[in-house]
Amino acid sequence: MIKLRHVPLSVLLVGLLTACGARAAAEPGGPETLELRYQGSAGAVTFPEFAEELGYLGPVKLKWIGNTISGPQDIQAAATGQTDFGGAFNGAIVKLAAAKAPIKAVIGYYGSDKDSYIGYFVADGSPIKGPRDLIGKKIGVNTLGAHLEAVLKEYLKRGGLTPDEIKQVELVVVPPVNTEQALRQGQIDVAALSGILRDKALRRGGIRPLFKDVDLFGPFTAGSVVLTERFIERNPNTTKKFVEAFAKAVEWTQTHSREEVVAKAKEIIAKRKRSEDTTAIEFWKSSGVANKGGVIDTREFQTWVDWLEREGEIKKGQVRAEDLFTNAYNPFGGTR
Secondary structure (H helix, E strand, C coil): CCCCCCCCHHHHHHHHHHHCCCCCCCCCCCCCCCEEEEEECCCCCCHHHHHHHCCCCCCCEEEEEEECCCHHHHHHHHHCCCCCCEEEEHHHHHHHHHCCCCEEEEEEEEEECCCCCEEEEEECCCCCCCHHHHCCCEEEECCCCCHHHHHHHHHHHHCCCCHHHHHCCEEEECCHHHHHHHHHCCCCCEEEEEHHHHHHHHHHCCEEEEEEHHHHHCCEEEEEEEEEHHHHHHCHHHHHHHHHHHHHHHHHHHHCCHHHHHHHHHHHHHHHCCCCCCHHHHHCCCCCCCCHHHCCCCHHHHHHHHHHHHHCCCCCCCCCHHHCECCCCCCCCCCC
16 A cells, blocks of 8 residues: 655644745735755756746745655645745645645646656566556555655556455665666666656666557646645745746746757756756756646546555545645736
8 A cells, every 4th residue: 555654743843844934024914934955856947947047036036955756745745834835746735734734735747748758668578468467566666655656556456456465565665876787787677757767768778668658548637846834825935936936947947848848957957056967958858747837637646546445545535636736826816
């Protein structure tokens, strides 16, 4: 079953109080907070980083405090006040909300389409052909309790496996940059790969797709960025500025050529001077965000609310999809 560590209420309260410190703006009516702490991704550029570079975010500035490879960890960091915002798979957001974390999704930031998808790959000579062949096998994922695990278990369920049989499929947490190597060395039987790492692995050859998340769900926005409700309440102008800038950055990548996006990403990586390799950026194709400017659709949460209820991970009616997000700050999304 999908697991997401509960965050103690005492930790949440301490973190939230810390997060709402006195980083006040000098301009009356302007952003209440002029600095937003966040976690990045090595060798990649996030939408807030695009927004800052494109001039959409000013006068608010970003403060990078490190990198993350896990959505659940990223939104927990936001919930506990270690960062001001974080992003994760929508199912992980549902779980954290069910654990009473006072968070609100404000914009979609990644998804799956024909160019950007999660693929589950096996070696060319592997005997694995379908869901039942995965019983007793090891599947490499970036983290537990998130997109990769949820999609895999939906695939197994649709393939007719019983809950007991699904438990026999072993999930192995592997850093994304090491997943391809682990598959080729036989340490795992299936590798979940996406984006640049997927395309580089396919270019090298010797692997084949078993299935893709878009095979199961079609094109969809899979993950959202969250803020705490307390942050939104105390920083309405900053929230509006942040989401507007984020949405404009999403829309910019949706309306500009791949070459323009790649060139801008390379500029950003070079400027931040974190000793990163930019060659992987050449493989960027799309963010997979389904709606203009990252507008959130209710079904992008309802799908996972329903799934988690069926799995017994949350109680029926415990979480309402429409309570998990807002498009009120998104210039492309109306007032909800």
